[in-house]
Amino acid sequence: MRHKILSEGAKELSYEIREIVKKADLIQRNGQTIIWENIGDPIRKHNIVPEWMRTIISDLAKENASYSYCPSKGVIETRRFLADLNNQKGGAQIKADDILFFNGLGDAIAKAYQFINSNLRVIGPSPAYSTHSSAEAAHAHQEPLTYKLDPDNHWYPDLEDLYNKVKYNPNIIGILIINPDNPTGMVYPLEILQKIVAIAKEFDLFILSDEIYLNITYNGAIAYSLAEVIGDVPGIAMKGISKEFPWPGSRCGWMEYYNRGKDADFDKFCSALDNAKMIEVCSTTLPQLAIPKIMSDPRYIPYRKSLNETIGKRSQIIAEILGQVPQLKFNPTYGAFYNTIVFKEDVLHDKQTLPIAHEGNRALVEKWVSEPGIDLDKRFVYYMLAAKGICVVPISSFCSDLKGFRVTLLEEDETLLRQTFTDIKDAIVAYLAS
Numbered sequence: 525m526r527h528k529i530l531s532e533g534a535k536e537l538s539y540e541i542r543e544i545v546k547k548a549d550l551i552q553r554n555g556q557t558i559i560w561e562n563i564g565d566p567i568r569k570h571n572i573v574p575e576w577m578r579t580i581i582s583d584l585a586k587e588n589a590s591y592s593y594c595p596s597k598g599v600i601e602t603r604r605f606l607a608d609l610n611n612q613k614g615g616a617q618i619k620a621d622d623i624l625f626f627n628g629l630g631d632a633i634a635k636a637y638q639f640i641n642s643n644l645r646v647i648g649p650s651p652a653y654s655t656h657s658s659a660e661a662a663h664a665h666q667e668p669l670t671y672k673l674d675p676d677n678h679w680y681p682d683l684e685d686l687y688n689k690v691k692y693n694p695n696i697i698g699i700l701i702i703n704p705d706n707p708t709g710m711v712y713p714l715e716i717l718q719k720i721v722a723i724a725k726e727f728d729l730f731i732l733s734d735e736i737y738l739n740i741t742y743n744g745a746i747a748y749s750l751a752e753v754i755g756d757v758p759g760i761a762m763k764g765i766s767k768e769f770p771w772p773g774s775r776c777g778w779m780e781y782y783n784r785g786k787d788a789d790f791d792k793f794c795s796a797l798d799n800a801k802m803i804e805v806c807s808t809t810l811p812q813l814a815i816p817k818i819m820s821d822p823r824y825i826p827y828r829k830s831l832n833e834t835i836g837k838r839s840q841i842i843a844e845i846l847g848q849v850p851q852l853k854f855n856p857t858y859g860a861f862y863n864t865i866v867f868k869e870d871v872l873h874d875k876q877t878l879p880i881a882h883e884g885n886r887a888l889v890e891k892w893v894s895e896p897g898i899d900l901d902k903r904f905v906y907y908m909l910a911a912k913g914i915c916v917v918p919i920s921s922f923c924s925d926l927k928g929f930r931v932t933l934l935e936e937d938e939t940l941l942r943q944t945f946t947d948i949k950d951a952i953v954a955y956l957a958s
């Protein structure tokens with residue numbers, strides 16, 4: 525090529541949640557059954573979308589109008605419905621025009637960072653959900669900029685770390701929060717959210733709040749939305765139906781802009797996002813039409829409540845099995861459907877192994893772990909994959925210095941759930957003792 529095609533930022537694009545699948549596929553080809561604990565797709569874990577919800581969607585699919593483009597910002601009745609839903613909580617008030625639909629939050633995330641001046645940064649949590657951290661890093665042509673979530677303090681954000689990084693890095697223009705969090709399953713307490721808003725206010729920043737799991741909390745926790753705490757600070761909440769309905773294949777999510785009128789620069793940023801979607805024409809129509817019908821159905825809230833209770837029960841089962849392993853830092857979860865389990869310092873080294881019966885798979889793992897500088901948690905994850913057929917995601921891939929792995933709380937079959945987590949525990953014990 526006459527010029528180098530790729531931008532510097534392109535090397536920051538990685539998504540281990542799907543990368544690990546390539547390795548698991550190789551192991552599977554040699555006859556090993558795989559338990560997929562890597563991806564947050566409830567449908568893949570046999571969640572059945574209720575019949576009444578599928579009837580609403582199939583009725584919509586029979587209407588000709590569902591097949592057309594919709595307005596660029598999204599179906600107006602749906603945006604009015606969602607604005608009302610937000611406004612009922614009494615926090616930052618919005619109008620239908622403060623909502624912009626996307627083809628899933630993946631699309632929203634990619635666009636959000638793309639239009640920020642490349643010298644400016646949005647600081648996000650570590651461990652980081654890679655869609656945010658990769659997109660932000662790619663826009664800035666630099667490594668992700670993160671504040672710590674602390675496994676020794678319930679995975680709450682380390683506010684001193686956040687404050688100092690914001691204070692000493694004048695290029696930071698925004699703070700990302702993910703509440704409830706992926707990958708830790710942590711739910712931000714009210715005071716922490718208020719303190720983050722205070723930092724944003726002090727340094728004249730905007731807040732980006734990924735709330736895709738906002739209505740997935742359990743074991744007594746509730747998640748406060750950004751709108752409830754933001755006061756007059758500019759901010760954007762990102763919401764969607766991939767996890768909540770759950771309908772990840774709908775590719776449907778949206779942004780809500782708060783306090784657009786309070787800052788001219790922020791207002792221009794929101795307009796640029798609106799224009800970017802206009803250039804694309806619009807986002808998926810049919811799922812938008814389904815949102816008010818499903819969310820206002822009297823069966824919706826009880827349905828979500830019962831599903832949350834089930835996830836909470838799984839969270840307790842996992843805590844029962846892994847909570848007592850002395851070499852782990854284990855935090856019970858309260859929201860979303862993941863847990864990040866971290867090895868204590870110095871318990872991992874590069875000689876540990878697990879017995880792998882299949883010769884071909886043993887050879888594969890030995891090749892993978894011989895890669896120079898491989899993270900110690902990746903070694904464990906690869907050994908467990910081949911020895912037990914359990915596919916989890918190493919936490920070092922979530923922009924973190926910690927060593928551990930992420931699991932999901934999605935297994936519908938309780939016997940299989942108990943078996944999987946007992947196998948994980950046995951793998952940890954055997955690996956550490958080897």
Ligand SMILES: Cc1ncc(COP(=O)(O)O)c(C=O)c1O
Nearest residue numbers: 564628629630706736764766777
């Ligand atoms: C925190 C978070 N945000 C966004 C997404 C992407 O959601 P969508 O399916 O709407 O693209 C995910 C998916 O796992 C997620 O965990």
